[in-house]
Amino acid sequence: MFKEDFLHYIWKFKRFKTQHLVTTNGETIQIVKVGVHNQDSGPDFFNAQLKIGNTTWAGNVEIHLKSSDWNTHLHQKDKAYDNVILHVVYEDNAEVKNTNNNLIPTLELKENIDLDLLHHYHKLIYSKNKIPCGNQLNKVTTFEFNNWLERLLLERLERKTILITNHLKQNKNNLDETFYHFLFKYFGLNVNAIPFEQLAQNTPLKIIEKHPQQISVEALLYGQAGFLNDDLNDEYFQRLKKEYAFLQAKFQLQAIDKVTWKFSKLRPSNFPTIRISQLAMLLKSHPRLFSKMLELKKDVKSIQQLFKTETSAYWLTHYQFGVEANSKPKKVGKTLLNNLIINVVAPFLFVYEKQHQQEKYIHLALQLLEQTPAEANSIITNWKALGIKSSNAAKTQALIELKNNYCTPKKCLSCYVGNKLLNSI
Incomplete structure (x- = not known):
């Protein structure tokens, strides 16, 4: 299986079959705008624009692995979710409603996700290597990697x-x-x-x-x-x-x-x-x-x-x-x-x-x-073994940030390198 953030990635980059989409109730769906990814509390994507049936809607999108998670998280009692226009799930197993008792249209993605993409995602997430994508770093240019490190610093x-x-x-x-x-x-x-x-x-x-x-x-x-x-x-x-x-x-x-x-x-x-x-x-x-x-x-x-x-x-x-x-x-x-x-x-x-x-x-x-020399520790040694050398503390600090807050917790979908590798599939 996978975590919910994979579905966020799938929706954000439209990495699923977008033709002939229908809600679980049979209404056609056309995606005009997927919305802005929300990293805080509230719906997962703000200001989406969708055409459902013959009506164009502007509002928010909420994403779950199973539609029943809506009720588990008590969204049916939370007015912050009343403006949700589409519930995107991997598996539909329950109807969901907002606080006004209105039915929320649901899109099930189970049959629309590319299995090859899912396979490569699993390879990253379940990798036992300290750097999950270590053997694929050559697919990212030095320029791209250094730009990512600047942001990480x-x-x-x-x-x-x-x-x-x-x-x-x-x-x-x-x-x-x-x-x-x-x-x-x-x-x-x-x-x-x-x-x-x-x-x-x-x-x-x-x-x-x-x-x-x-x-x-x-x-x-x-x-x-x-x-x-x-x-x-x-x-x-x-x-x-x-x-x-x-x-x-x-x-x-x-x-x-x-x-x-x-x-x-x-x-x-x-x-x-x-x-x-x-x-x-x-x-x-x-x-x-x-x-x-x-x-x-x-x-x-x-x-x-x-x-x-x-x-x-x-x-x-x-x-x-x-x-x-x-x-x-x-x-x-x-x-x-x-x-x-x-x-x-x-x-x-x-x-x-x-x-x-x-x-x-x-x-x-x-x-x-x-202008401060590169640090010497086990994290930097691991990067060096993968061919990533450091000339100063600015780079070692960025590499430590990458390892501790992306590689170790397997946040590959939030990492530029992880995104680049998956988007190339």
């Missing part, structure tokens, strides 16, 4: 925009505060993303703005992270502990539990203790990082340079409190920097453009992604 940025916008509402539309939260999340990478989010949530940015001195910012962050609860014989640790006690009492702060932080399987340079110091050094200079970023010259290098920070002096010889190590500078590495640009900087520039209608920020966001 914008879709991915739009998806991230929705997430950021929801957080903005919680933060009273404060972009700097929201940027601060996302910055912390991605500084934690996947392993410590949650505790870093909690740390930002429990430590309002305005406190850092009031106490921007290095010792205060580090004390605040390490204390709120739960790292200053021990009693170590370490001079710097004790200085931080004393400063945090003052700030905690002053602002009635609540620390998170130290046990939430993960160190195992991490490289020492990725230890949360190191990342917290890097964040502290970044914030002591520029608490309102997003605002600072907007002040910079609008080029990639200036933005990258802003985030190229390193730890305070203590952490040159430490990875954890009280445990000395060989002296080594600990700067934000290329991998983390690229991750921040992809997941924080570019999406926030996209959001800012949406709020202020300044198109130059979309161009800057895209430019940042185009």
Whole structure:
């Protein structure tokens, strides 16, 4: 069998025998306009134009696998469906009516669908390959595929925009505060993303703005992270502990539990203790990082340079409190920097453009992604095995969007490639 979206595709592109169509009651049907595909609630196609019998109708079209689905979905009680002029189904098994008790004309497509088309659709939908159409990608030109990727990149940025916008509402539309939260999340990478989010949530940015001195910012962050609860014989640790006690009492702060932080399987340079110091050094200079970023010259290098920070002096010889190590500078590495640009900087520039209608920020966001190296992960490896190579993060982000939101859920009918392959049959 198939899903309802296949019937949507069949109707939208008239991929069925359109001659000698009749309703289940024997009236002839001529399709003037199939209507506009509706992706939201309500009838599936708006503003269709059909000639049924001797009468030309303008209205909506609803599509189901079985006509009885109309009643299952309670459309007979929903006035939003009173303007439906045709019920298109694969199989007719029940008469349907609207809220006015008027019979809705029904078109059954079971005998009108090309079996070869259905066979190729099944091959895509039931493919066990990670990329269902992977062995047919050569049927789509490079130009067409790249155009589709450009659209997918914008879709991915739009998806991230929705997430950021929801957080903005919680933060009273404060972009700097929201940027601060996302910055912390991605500084934690996947392993410590949650505790870093909690740390930002429990430590309002305005406190850092009031106490921007290095010792205060580090004390605040390490204390709120739960790292200053021990009693170590370490001079710097004790200085931080004393400063945090003052700030905690002053602002009635609540620390998170130290046990939430993960160190195992991490490289020492990725230890949360190191990342917290890097964040502290970044914030002591520029608490309102997003605002600072907007002040910079609008080029990639200036933005990258802003985030190229390193730890305070203590952490040159430490990875954890009280445990000395060989002296080594600990700067934000290329991998983390690229991750921040992809997941924080570019999406926030996209959001800012949406709020202020300044198109130059979309161009800057895209430019940042185009000048950021391609990501390396299992999804990109799968694409590479199919001959799809990536030169930058703009392309890898688009390929991730394609894989996660089209290939994996088998939304081939919503994908340009899937449509191209089926339309060629």
